[in-house]
Amino acid sequence: MSSIRFIHAADLHLDSPFKGMTGLPLEQLNRLRASTFTAFENLIDHACEASVDFVLFVGDIYDGEDRSLRAQLKFQEGMEKLAAANIPAFISYGNHDHLNGTWTRFELPSNVYVFDSDVSEAKLHVGGKDVFIYGFSYKERHVREAMIDRYPTADKEEAYHIGMLHGSLAGDGSHAVYAPFTKRELLAKRYDYWALGHIHLRQILHEDPPIVYPGNIQGRHRLESGVKGFYEVELTEVGASLVFIDTSALIFDHLDVSCVGVHHANEWLAACQEALRQIDRPCVVDLVMGDIDEDAFELFSQTSADEWLEVLREVVGESEPFRWIQSISFQQPVEQNSESGVLVQSVLHEMDDWTDTDWKDVLKEVYQHARTVKYLDVLTEEELTEIQEDATRILRAELSRLK
């Protein structure tokens, strides 16, 4: 029997305003503001290239209930590209783009099927097989009714059944609860796939049959971190396979920067840049300074956090891939009176008592080594002090990491 392949996307939030973003160079701010559109274009391009059988958009296509003209125009263009590739699209509107909003109407091409405010069924024929798709659009912003009760139970064994539902698991307190459902209720419908929307974090609630939130296609702030996209789904007689496709124009993320050994501002800048290299794509990043020992603490106390941020932004510059440092935060400095602190203190105490001869004894492996000795000058008083200071710093930092 034949298989079907489709795209499951949700929460496009086209034309999200990125209001909180300040300080970015204009070109980059524009790039950020265009990111929901770029992600959408990536999705449409993929659909056409992969030549999928159809595409599902499970609510919140638009960010605002006025469905900005620009957003509608871009969406229209996307639907026309799908039409040209003979790919049908199915839309159910969500709480953000509910039917009761006021917007300038665009007429979508005929390959697009829009679900009304009541749960209904759309039928299509793919490769000799019937596919039934069920869904509804939000008639107003707040749909608190358990719409799941209105979905029919699948009764045709030989067909594929797919449910589109923009809503939340009953009892999930992390988001506004709309059109609540339980997994048991979804499974009772005996569908082959549940295409969910509303929650922006990608998650697979159930494997077989799949009950899936694809998450949004583009992160919009620090709480929507990491790679975003959609699922390409293949349903066969024996089950489903899902492939996640990344659409993000840029990602939001946070990075931990270890401040071990950071004594001078230039070392700090180097540590930050090193950390930033972990993300090899355009990004908006929050940097979290960790492992702050006494030296690092002293260094950071000398300048305001704003100034550190400014300097770092300047150093990172506008090089490609573009990385915007959104914020710098500092973890609590490493406590010196903890257990490891006591250990450090006792070792430091010991070191304090060392004479120059003791130090030379400690360093003799280097200074008496036949190959290295010709590169080294005789140890001076200052050098010994410096070595002592460095040893103290490294020791503190290393021991504080044991916590």
Ligand SMILES: [Mn+2]
């Ligand atoms: Mn949403």
